Amino acid sequence: MLHYQIEFDDYRQHLVHVTARFLANPTQVLSLPTWIPGSYLIREFSKHIEAVRAYDEDGRLLQIEKFEKNKWRLFNTDHELITVEYDVYAFDLSVRGAYVDQSRLYVNPACACLGLVDQEDTAIEVEVFLPPKLKHFQLATGLKSKSLVKGRYTLYADNYAQLIDAPFELAEQTRFSFEANGIPHEFVVSGKHAMNAQRMQQDIEKICSTEISMFGSAPFKDYTFMTMATANSYGGLEHPNSTSLISPRDDLPKASEPVEPSADYQRFLGLCSHEYFHSWLVKFIRPENFVNYDLNKEGYTSLLWIFEGFTSYYDDLILLRSGVINQDSYIKLLKAQIDRYLQNPGREIQTVAESSFDAWVKFYRKDENSNNAGTSYYNKGCLVALCLDLGLRLRGSSLDALMRKLYENAQNGIQVNERTIFNLCNELTGDDWLEQINHLINTTDELPLDQLFPEFGLSYTLKNDKSLPFGLKLADKPEGMLVQSARRDGAAAKAGLSANDVIIAIDGLKATVKLAEKYAKQDGTYTVLAFRRDELMSFEVKAAGSELSEVELKVEDQAKAEKWLKA
Numbered sequence: 001m002l003h004y005q006i007e008f009d010d011y012r013q014h015l016v017h018v019t020a021r022f023l024a025n026p027t028q029v030l031s032l033p034t035w036i037p038g039s040y041l042i043r044e045f046s047k048h049i050e051a052v053r054a055y056d057e058d059g060r061l062l063q064i065e066k067f068e069k070n071k072w073r074l075f076n077t078d079h080e081l082i083t084v085e086y087d088v089y090a091f092d093l094s095v096r097g098a099y100v101d102q103s104r105l106y107v108n109p110a111c112a113c114l115g116l117v118d119q120e121d122t123a124i125e126v127e128v129f130l131p132p133k134l135k136h137f138q139l140a141t142g143l144k145s146k147s148l149v150k151g152r153y154t155l156y157a158d159n160y161a162q163l164i165d166a167p168f169e170l171a172e173q174t175r176f177s178f179e180a181n182g183i184p185h186e187f188v189v190s191g192k193h194a195m196n197a198q199r200m201q202q203d204i205e206k207i208c209s210t211e212i213s214m215f216g217s218a219p220f221k222d223y224t225f226m227t228m229a230t231a232n233s234y235g236g237l238e239h240p241n242s243t244s245l246i247s248p249r250d251d252l253p254k255a256s257e258p259v260e261p262s263a264d265y266q267r268f269l270g271l272c273s274h275e276y277f278h279s280w281l282v283k284f285i286r287p288e289n290f291v292n293y294d295l296n297k298e299g300y301t302s303l304l305w306i307f308e309g310f311t312s313y314y315d316d317l318i319l320l321r322s323g324v325i326n327q328d329s330y331i332k333l334l335k336a337q338i339d340r341y342l343q344n345p346g347r348e349i350q351t352v353a354e355s356s357f358d359a360w361v362k363f364y365r366k367d368e369n370s371n372n373a374g375t376s377y378y379n380k381g382c383l384v385a386l387c388l389d390l391g392l393r394l395r396g397s398s399l400d401a402l403m404r405k406l407y408e409n410a411q412n413g414i415q416v417n418e419r420t421i422f423n424l425c426n427e428l429t430g431d432d433w434l435e436q437i438n439h440l441i442n443t444t445d446e447l448p449l450d451q452l453f454p455e456f457g458l459s460y461t462l463k464n465d466k467s468l469p470f471g472l473k474l475a476d477k478p479e480g481m482l483v484q485s486a487r488r489d490g491a492a493a494k495a496g497l498s499a500n501d502v503i504i505a506i507d508g509l510k511a512t513v514k515l516a517e518k519y520a521k522q523d524g525t526y527t528v529l530a531f532r533r534d535e536l537m538s539f540e541v542k543a544a545g546s547e548l549s550e551v552e553l554k555v556e557d558q559a560k561a562e563k564w565l566k567a
């Protein structure tokens with residue numbers, strides 16, 4: 001048994017005090033993950049570990065040596081009961097970290113609980129002690145738990161992998177319980193908010209039962225949604241039987257929420273639907289090399305277009321299928337997804353398989369060049385899923401059927417590799433899909449949306465979008481007009497202007513976004529004066545029609561559309 005005691009008495013200074021007790025191996029190594037599954041960036045969680053001390057059974061101080069950035073070693077400790085104590089600095093509000101203050105105690109064990117190398121399968125008990133002033137806080141977690149005394153909780157994990165994939169929160173919470181297909185669910189919200197809980201429950205129940213019914217069963221026995229309401233933050237992280245969400249409080253349903261959810265609330269419902277879908281796709285159905293994560297280094301896969309892309313396709317589609325949004329809303333969400341794709345010049349540079357593989361150094365490390373050079377495995381992956389779904393339906397099958405095959409395989413211990421989608425499409429239709437799927441995932445050729453939509457009663461028309469003058473995303477600032485990003489193929493970038501330049505004059509007039517928009521629509525060459533750092537530079541920008549496209553997507557034949565949308 002590995003036992004952690006977690007105390008929050010220094011919550012005002014954002015400190016978590018951890019005491020780990022265990023029977024040590026000879027030269028026992030302790031290690032902390034460098035990343036957390038579901039978020040593909042080396043986070044170096046160990047940077048927040050402070051003052052590590054080790055003691056023997058009699059309380060004598062032992063030598064503990066740090067020998068790698070995230071690893072510590074004890075010596076001659078064979079079968080001794082060892083205590084290791086340390087503090088964790090916890091002031092990261094993200095769903096990946098730990099956050100502690102007077103309003104909330106939130107811990108991802110991946111960033112707080114040192115693990116025992118070569119004892120990863122040991123059963124784990126975590127005892128949580130609330131400070132006297134916060135004894136009324138309620139607990140939310142996907143882990144099994146029990147509380148015999150007020151202000152004290154015990155959490156249980158079968159092994160270390162389960163522990164670090166289950167965050168827990170203690171806070172003043174708004175919560176409700178419900179059942180979906182007989183499975184108990186908890187929905188928990190903390191932070192300042194005025195959520196209409198009744199409406200939330202009505203919608204989330206439909207979403208959950210639609211997803212369970214699609215797969216036929218669920219890979220969990222209970223499920224917990226944990227949401228932190230904030231001003232502007234947005235994000236989610238999936239776990240096997242829980243999810244941690246952070247959302248703008250304005251995205252939560254209001255007392256006066258209209259029958260058709262507002263765009264803000266649709267975004268929150270989509271986030272819930274997305275993370276819940278991950279319980280099947282990525283937590284249970286996994287890339288082969290994610291079956292045992294090595295949390296000491298990057299875990300590469302070129303398959304995130306499946307795990308994030310398909311999930312992004314289903315998140316909104318499930319909202320429609322469950323009746324939570326209507327068809328017009330769904331078509332709008334799909335249009336936005338297609339516009340994002342069309343307006344991203346990087347789609348001509350990077351394939352969606354490359355984008356998956358490079359998540360660690362590109363997708364999770366965005367900069368001013370990202371849109372010019374990269375494609376998103378969420379965005380393009382979603383549209384690849386759409387193309388596959390429509391293509392499979394034209395041959396008498398569907399992506400739903402493929403998802404159920406993936407689920408059945410995973411139940412039999414068969415996980416996903418580079419060949420899986422090719423093989424399953426073949427199995428479902430009897431056709432060879434090699435060339436078609438290669439085209440979607442291993443080339444930067446345009447997607448065949450213009451050919452597929454008409455088969456399902458939708459017209460697909462491209463029009464020019466003039467929203468970016470000279471290919472620049474601009475913002476008026478007191479010091480001038482700031483270039484937030486520059487499309488590589490735009491008139492301004494071709495003339496040499498870059499992201500972070502501050503434009504002060506166009507054609508001898510004070511630069512404003514309004515003026516730039518006016519000039520961009522006319523033909524002509526303009527002298528643009530801009531500061532790069534503190535140096536004034538001059539550029540000759542030749543205005544030309546915008547290359548940007550947006551799509552007009554219309555249902556022309558409702559009966560044909562329903563063959564896809566009402567499936």
Ligand SMILES: [Zn+2]
Nearest residue numbers: 274278308311
């Ligand atoms: Zn996701």
